[in-house]
Amino acid sequence: MIGVDLSIIAAADVVNTVGAVPDIPKTHTALAEWLACVTLILLVTRTMPDVRKIGVLIGSLAALVAVQIGIGMVPVALWLPGMAVALAIMLVTIRLCCDCSAPTCLYWMMRAFVIAEFAASLEWQLYYYLSGRYGWPARASWVELPFLIVMYGAVFAVVVLLERGQNAAALDVGGRDLTVTAIIAITTFTLSNLSYVSTATPFTSTIGTEVFNIRTLVGLGGVAFLYAFHVQLCENHARRELDSMRTVLQMQYAQYQQSKESIAVINHKYHDLKHQIAVLRRESDPGKREEYLDDIEHGIKEYEARFKTGNAVLDTMLTGKGLICARDGIELTCVADGSLLNRVSEMDICTIFGNALDNAIEYERRITDASHRLIHVTVSDVNGFTLIRVENYLQSDDAAGGPADGDGLTGGADSDLPSTTKADKRFHGFGLKSIRHTAGTYGGTLTIAKRDGWFDLTVLIPR
Template sequence: MLIYHKTLKISVWKSVSIFLAVFAVFACVNSLSRAVNALITADLHITENELWFRTGAGIFYNLICLLFVLASWYPARHCVQTMIADENFAQTWYVFWIIPVIFIGVNLFMIPKYRSTLYTGRILQCYIVFSLVLLILLLLFYVMFLMMGGNLNRNARLQQENHFLSLQQERYENLCMAIEEARQARHDIRHHFVQLSSLAEQGDMEKIKKYLSAATGKISDYNLHFCENQAVDSVFGHYSTLAERENIPFHAMVSLPADLSIDEINLCLVFSNLLENAIQASVKTDQARRKINVEVYPHHNHLLLIHVENTFDGKIRQENNIFQSSKRSGNGIGIESVRHITDKNGGICDFTYKDGIFSAKIMLRI
């Protein structure tokens, strides 16, 4: 079981649930094979001490298992694989394991202690029917779970898309405000020149300095543009505004084209998690030390390099190379989400911290 889990790049809940799901199917098939074996050996005089599982029943068991593998190959390679690989962790995984455990327990409970029990009355016929019903019910439960899990993952993805659309709407409104402020500034510049000319004629340098200082303070320093990609630009615009509210110096050099081959939702999730963690960590430090530096640029047209650096208060909990959440007990979700998306994309990520500086380096294929 441990070796099986180590070969996968999914959570423990998913790997254990999949293992139990396959085990439950084989348990139901084993019950059917036991019934077939009882039919084959019905006319044989076998004592209770003899092995009564015959070669024919073994062949039947292996054939049924092979048929199930072949029948499940296509759905497992498509819809099941898609749901398992989805970074959205559907809550149904937390309870799914209960179903195969129950079916495994029922099949183990059905095993007759004595061979002769199956030949009492209509027990053998009932055993066959019950085994078939269990197998069919189990498969129906799996189909229902697949549909429920798929819908939950789709809903989670729609929520993410709606979230980024709201960020784009917020970004658009902020841009409109900045453009309006710039238009107003251009409109007022003639009046500023007239006032400055009047002060210059009076030779009052102190009033000129005060006037220029006041006029400069009214000019918005809102970042109008980070990159050509609208989705990523919206994310950076949102978090730069949050950083400004918390008095965190935010410096970002983002070089991204408008169109990317990588999934934009996943890319925005990476940036959102990194920037949110950076802001939360910087807020806890002294205001004089706060800073967030970001560099994003393509490399050789097929790699995207991301470097996010921020200050932190020097307190980071890490267990088994997994960062622990500072807001609750358990693993930190943000960095683990970045790891998962990076691994899924065939990239690599590295997180280091030293002397009060946390650094995240990501390489993604584009």
């Protein structure tokens, strides 16, 4: 078992059965864990470590060796805490050397742990098999060390060859993916070491060589399962990136079409303004002059709907929705730090803001008093979380429990979200569910509320 001398905690009869193949030396275990971390770090960063990272890796190796040696000397009661310390060292090493989120670093740590267990088990089993078959001196360093170098070199070279084609650097693991990874890792660890704890199960053996066979083969299965799952995660990520690119291109084309329409309207407004200016020059009545100025100001206001938040996708989304708002007499205001959304993919930005704004715009169109058609968007940093808030004004009767947003949503709940009031329920009412699902992929939450005459949609995403 990686990180523990199981002969210490196993029952006496089990220890005797395993005596033919001694437990893996602690230095071998520590080196396997360290090499697994280094290999995956290089695959994620795709660069050679700098001075700081080299210092981290050296300290990590020393710490793992010290912890593993200590585990072999401490009482049985301290085995699990010692193992937790070894895993924590691996996690901290990856965290300090990779620019990844905490869940993603935990994902890489679990993969490194399973790979390390397999590598250490395979190397030690083959060493004792060949030493017995060819009469090598047991525990002779001049034989053991070269064999260790060759075996670990081969195992981790295969890992690099298999994974170098995957875009590991862009991978961002969510809660569900992390859960699946943890289940595979824990199952692999449990089954591969079950014989050291009890031989009274259908999946264990009392023969020392068979115990190591089970351990190595189950470890290989765990590595294979995790690799297959990793390939699937990378493919899903690549598919989402492609969809995001298509969405951005479609948005850019839509913005181009809007620009053409705006230019045509501007040309028309230009001719109107010439005539209005000419009338103003001749108008002596201050009241009528003020009326003309208000009309000119209203005509110009539509073309102020341009947003610069620091995120190109959000800018495009807000600009397009801003033009729609201006033409429908809706005032859209925004206070947003777009850089806070750099972790959120382009498609997910479109999903969150597109659905939220579409709902709000649809509702505001129904308000008869144009002065009350108000939408406000906020993106801010709150205690290490990215806060996204889209607020739209509610009519007095709706604020007490009537329609809440632009998808025709009411105060009624379906899975704690408002349901659509549109006639065809098959194709409407999925906006909030889509936003909640998207927020959940980042470990975030969606909350909705009616307060002080406003409908408040809030998305909170950890940074």
